[in-house]
Amino acid sequence: MGTFIFFILFLVITFQSSIIKVNCANFQATEFCGTGPDIHYPFQIKGQQTQYEALPGFELLCKDNITTIHFPSYGDLVVKSISYDTKKIDLLDPRNCSQGVFMNLDLSHTPFKFYYFLKNFSYLNCSTNLSPRFIEVPCLSGSTYHVYTVDPALYVPSSCEIVKTVAIPFEYSPYVSDNSLGLRLTWDLPESEDNKTLAQTRDSHKARYIENC
Ligand SMILES: *[C@@H]1O[C@H](CO)[C@@H](O)[C@H](O)[C@H]1NC(C)=O
Ligand SMILES: *[C@@H]1O[C@H](CO)[C@@H](O)[C@H](O)[C@H]1NC(C)=O
Ligand SMILES: *[C@@H]1O[C@H](CO)[C@@H](O)[C@H](O)[C@H]1NC(C)=O
Ligand SMILES: *[C@@H]1O[C@H](CO)[C@@H](O)[C@H](O)[C@H]1NC(C)=O
Ligand SMILES: *[C@@H]1O[C@H](CO)[C@@H](O)[C@H](O)[C@H]1NC(C)=O
16 A cells, blocks of 8 residues: 555656646747857747747747847848847847838737837938938938938928838937847737736746746
């Protein structure tokens, strides 16, 4: 009888520890790419095996030890850091042109949106220089044309055409131009995933194991 109870206990303990492993694998398995940020749920590195299914939009690429995320509307952006608790991802543009990112990046059909408050600006493409009050965006301008971001309510000079009007976090300023300015996004999980995480947290028994991973 004693042996039998011991055997049952043994089974229970073994079974529980296998649950722990599964939970840890699901939610804590961390991947790295070079010295980049920790990568775990909901993100994953494309092509690497994880226990959970890849969520659309959350796949990252690891090329030459650099973590990047691909947006079809713009191309690759480098992932500087990810904050999982506040759902923030900081990116930088390898082409050093945040204003070009703002102009082209289309975040609809992605889980992301800009972290910052957005305001509409018009991108003007002008054949002559505007008054010195306006400062051209160097990375979008060429020797024969000058690109500006202006308030859409402004009168458009005849030497300019409106490329597009789009809601962006910052207009161009030469004083605060760097390759990551404004490139902070936040994300929403698909509803079904939110429920999954909620269910996991609600189950205090399991949640404790997750904390212990
Ligand atoms: C990536 O980093 C690892 C370790 O830091 C190094 O061994 C490897 O050569 C690097 N790979 C590339 C493509 O730079
Ligand atoms: C972007 O800027 C960094 C430093 O400011 C520089 O090292 C790098 O070469 C620039 N990249 C491009 C594509 O201009
Ligand atoms: C930008 O303009 C569009 C079209 O006029 C409008 O629908 C949108 O709400 C505006 N966005 C912001 C952030 O003001
Ligand atoms: C601005 O106009 C020039 C010449 O017409 C063109 O080559 C360039 O691509 C345009 N730039 C943008 C951002 O529309
Ligand atoms: C998620 O949970 C909410 C309320 O808790 C429910 O209304 C919704 O149908 C659930 N969605 C899915 C996909 O399970």
